Amino acid sequence: MKWSLNYIAITNSPEEARILDECGIQQVMVDTEILGKVDRQKGKQTIISDHKIEDVTKLKELQLNLEIICRINPFNENIFNEINQAVLAGADFIMIPMIKNIEEYKLIVDHIDRRTKIIPLIETTYSLFNLKEIIEYSNIKQIHFGLNDLFIDIGYKNLFEILFSEFFSCFINFAVNNVEIVGIGGIGNPKVPLKVDSLLLLSEFLNLKSSSIILSRSFFKNGYDKQSIIEGLRMFEDVFKDSKKYRNLVLLKEQVQRLN
Template sequence: MNKMRLMCITNNVELALVADEAGVDYIFIDLEIIGKVERQGHLDTVISKHSISDVSKVANVLTNSQLLVRVNPIHENSKKEIDNVIEFGASIVMLPYFRSAWEVEKFIEIVNGRAKVFLLLETKEAVESIDSILEYSSYIDAVHVGLNDLHLSYNMSFMFEPFVSGHLEFIVDKLNDKSIPFGIGGVAELGRGDIPSELVLNEHIKLGSSMAILSRSFTNESEYKNQKGFLEAYRSKVIAIKKHISSLGGEFCGESSILFKKLVNEKVG
């Protein structure tokens, strides 16, 4: 297993500092809003309310982590938006919810080598167009597979269903053919999640994934009496999951994978 790079979605400067010190690889500012409420508003998911001003605020405090900014899907003001996030300090720009090679080409053209290019692959149409999209592989630094929107795009009932449906294996094979690093969805703190995070991480090892977003269980401040307690707990949870990942040593466990599939299939019904 390649090094598992962890992402923290936050515009909170104090949390970004703690994540940076705890070894989180990417601090993730989320500017995507176009169409997102319509797609995910009925789900128990977090719709971020980050702003362009958050980019420079967070960029200015980081010393170890890279700043990743998810912009909106390609739209009439994409050039201005992407120019701004790069100017304000983004080292990685992520394109979400694309469906075609044209959108990827346009995104790469606007970024123009000024930042790393990450794609968030999360639509059925993008999967069906993956060969033409990957014609631009030399300009793509990484691909992250977004499970929330991907499972909705295929009318699936459970977020982890793409792990057992064959869709992820298809995507991963295509990315591996082009030697493009990739990540998949998010991971909860140890012992938590709709599927226990330990089992999810085992599937990452199986597929060769090298990135995961730290999910809501890491950043749900409402569970704590004050921000100090929250930040201390966050640091501990990140350190714990990093130690767990290191202890796995890239070794895939077949028994854990069988249990994972069983639990997913039970959720699917």
């Protein structure tokens, strides 16, 4: 089963990974990032994972078709050891979060040394304004713009307000012109009523020319039923085929403003 968009799901469960693979999900993320996350996202209703790098090994042993992303911690005194563990575990990609210093970022890239692929996670104001150097130094095929931390760092009231910013669209456009796969944020299940309609949101992601999305944990609120997951993805594919039909910027802005 092939989809038009690149879908990423977050899990460390072999059982869930098998189901996601059967549904045609292209990538799963083992999310080991923990340093500073509780303080940054305190009161923001986000979920902090308890994943371990060893979980990458468990998923790789399944020999599934999907790729395994390991999101490591931001730069810290143990970061090179984390990278080595992720590489040995068989991670297809290492996602680098919270980039706040270009020299530290380059040290991470140099230490990975093409032993596996890299996904920079653009989720700080600093990484936005250093996007060109991050892309040029990394030799990457995929990049993701994370909205949870980005809206906090910039000072927006909620994570979707940035979608209406012209300066943000300029950064996305630069990434699209220089990187094969560009992702924006996460998205919930279109079959479940949400404060911000998932199909409206996806239509805006597509308007910005995003080609990859993270399926948020709320996408799996009703569990990992294969048929239900496929139905949700088919709804997303309908938006991909005719995003203009689903795009309603006025309604989307109204829904986003109600989150404040």
